[in-house]
Amino acid sequence: QVQLQQWGAGLLKPSETLTLTCAVSGGPFSGFFWSWVRQTPGKGLEWIGEINHRGSTVYNPSLERRVTISVDTSRNQVSLKLASLTAADAAIYFCARRLPMLPGYFDYWGQGTLVTVSS
């Protein structure tokens, strides 16, 4: 059974950088895209970006200037960095597996990490 286990700091200050990591187990790592999605009560679910095992990335243009997603194929892990945090970045962050071809759904998700941004 595919499992995505994520971790990272949950309480950050404005202007700091969020770093989250997602470890994949129980299934193949290559052949999929590994996405980050965040959820807030106000904006709902927002796709942040994704990466494949080769390191090819695609980002949401609304966050592209501040986002970096990286991959460690030796550990089957992907990481998210979001810089210059503001209160608007407070959310639950999920990693998720996406099929690279249509219909491109997200079929496995991490447990979510609550991120609070407060001085």
Add this chain to the structure above:
Amino acid sequence: DIQMTQSPSSLSASVGDRVTITCRASQSIRNYLNWYQQKPREAPKLLISSASNLQSGVPSRFGGSGSGTDFTLTISSLQPEDFATYFCQQSYSPPPYTFGQGTKLEIK
């Protein structure tokens, strides 16, 4: 970006009821529409892909239909475990992949 609009945003219903949730895309997405269920403090769970393909293990009381811009998720006979929030998501356009704002299904 393709905008996804769900209706209603919330819905009260009783066990045994038939309910329908609608999702509308701002432009045609053919049938590249997926539905998710989310319970409190859990990650979304994929229910239906490509508008009507029920995922393995999902009860047959769930059904999806539609193409182009208009889609529906139907639960034929609500069970207690179905009270949750439901989201649609389009995967047709180049990124960003976008979601509907969600429909919260509550017990009447």
